[in-house]
Amino acid sequence: MKLFDVYPLFNIEPVKAQGCYVWDKEQNKYLDLYGGHAVISIGHTHPHYVERITRQINKIGFYSNSVQNQLQKDLAQKLGDLSGMDDYDLFLCNSGAEANENALKLASFATGNKKVISFKKGFHGRTSAAVAITDNPKIIAPLNSNHQTVILELNDLEAVEKELAKKDVCAVIIEGIQGIGGIIVPDASFLEGLRDLCDKYGALLILDEIQSGYGRSGKFFAFQYSKVKPHLVTMAKGMGNGFPIGGVLISNAFEPWFGMLGTTFGGNYLACAAALAVLEVMEQESLIQNAAKVGRYIMDKAHEKLRGCEVRGLGLMIGLDFGYNITDLRKKLLFEDKIFTGVSGANIIRILPPLNLQKSQADQFLDKLAESL
Structure with a gap:
């Protein structure tokens, strides 16, 4: 018996997670800016x-x-x-x-x-x-x-x-x-x-x-x-x-x-x-306040760094609309930069990280994204 296909799968199998990070079975470490479809609210495996x-x-x-x-x-x-x-x-x-x-x-x-x-x-x-x-x-x-x-x-x-x-x-x-x-x-x-x-x-x-x-x-x-x-x-x-x-x-x-x-x-x-x-x-841990603060930081920095990109959202629910297909960009972020993101349609990167995301982690994402662009 095999599994019924639901989603097209990336060739990555997470086996461990903590805070805003996940590790695959080859021990590669990924920054998680998607939280498994906005599910991880307080961070992975919080004590x-x-x-x-x-x-x-x-x-x-x-x-x-x-x-x-x-x-x-x-x-x-x-x-x-x-x-x-x-x-x-x-x-x-x-x-x-x-x-x-x-x-x-x-x-x-x-x-x-x-x-x-x-x-x-x-x-x-x-x-x-x-x-x-x-x-x-x-x-x-x-x-x-x-x-x-x-x-x-x-x-x-x-x-x-x-x-x-x-x-x-x-x-x-x-x-x-x-x-x-x-x-x-x-x-x-x-x-x-x-x-x-x-x-x-x-x-x-x-x-x-x-x-x-x-x-x-x-x-x-x-x-x-x-x-x-x-x-x-x-x-x-x-x-x-x-x-x-x-x-x-x-x-x-x-x-x-x-x-x-x-x-x-x-x-x-x-x-x-x-x-x-x-x-x-x-x-x-004042995570709602953190979501508001770090979300504003990401959106402000995105406006500065990502010219031509429409930035939408509130808190840590953010869409980056590039107006063109970003499939290859998202794959580069995942497989080369080791950053999980989501999508809405073909043109929009969707950011839904754990609510304990820090500004330094946001900077890591924005810097890699700006380099790729």
């Missing part, structure tokens, strides 16, 4: 993270969600305190796509409607409803062809109101920062306008913070650069620093009943231990 999970597995690793689990309550309390969202309820699941599926389900339950508004270049996951609202024809199967989705241009409030006025929309879903779409930051006024329009026409606003959340933008959630208060917030990726966990923050717009949402593995003991460790390290 407190490793200790938290190890201590937990020596106690209990799993039991059903039909019993009390104090770690879930501790996680909800800590998350509310650090994010400033302590007036929301927390539903725990296993991934970002699953978080979006459950948020959409809640919106449909609450409104009685089925139609969803999403935005061009958006990405919300690969499960059924998440695929249906994603602007990527490559991953929409015939099974999804009858979905009720309207995909609109970002920052076009007039188009959104035209659809909402039909009063058949359950939710408007938008990323705090579009990641796969090219690190595109929606206007703060647009987000605020979306909430006002949702309230006016009886729909719910879902902020997808799966990639842009958990401090990556320099605030806990990227939407917090605006004054918007979403009905629902979805999250995953950096939440567990590599341990699978996702969640939905649910405002008091809902009156849940038992059976509305459910999960077998969501919020298990190990996932909660990992997620608590992430929040504890983020707080103790």
Whole structure:
């Protein structure tokens, strides 16, 4: 039996990692500016993270969600305190796509409607409803062809109101920062306008913070650069620093009943231990503030060093748009300079490093990139 092909693979096999570095089986050391798709938030193999999970597995690793689990309550309390969202309820699941599926389900339950508004270049996951609202024809199967989705241009409030006025929309879903779409930051006024329009026409606003959340933008959630208060917030990726966990923050717009949402593995003991460790390290080491500071440094230096490159983003979620195919450039960075980066399409280098990245490491990347150009 062989593995089903998912991604085109680089001929590199990481076997060890620490902080912002990974090593392959030939002991080559790489600077990690991608964090495994924005997953590594507090750095690889952080001692407190490793200790938290190890201590937990020596106690209990799993039991059903039909019993009390104090770690879930501790996680909800800590998350509310650090994010400033302590007036929301927390539903725990296993991934970002699953978080979006459950948020959409809640919106449909609450409104009685089925139609969803999403935005061009958006990405919300690969499960059924998440695929249906994603602007990527490559991953929409015939099974999804009858979905009720309207995909609109970002920052076009007039188009959104035209659809909402039909009063058949359950939710408007938008990323705090579009990641796969090219690190595109929606206007703060647009987000605020979306909430006002949702309230006016009886729909719910879902902020997808799966990639842009958990401090990556320099605030806990990227939407917090605006004054918007979403009905629902979805999250995953950096939440567990590599341990699978996702969640939905649910405002008091809902009156849940038992059976509305459910999960077998969501919020298990190990996932909660990992997620608590992430929040504890983020707080103790001021990683959100570091993301804002080092992110600004990278963007300012990129403007100076990379002439002709459009620089976009917030915090340590940065896109470098060269306007031409950068496949060879990215391969040089990886295989010669030993620096991991990501891409959005063919023209954009996507930077999503651990939030403990230092300015000296940023300089290493920018110097090598400038030399290559």
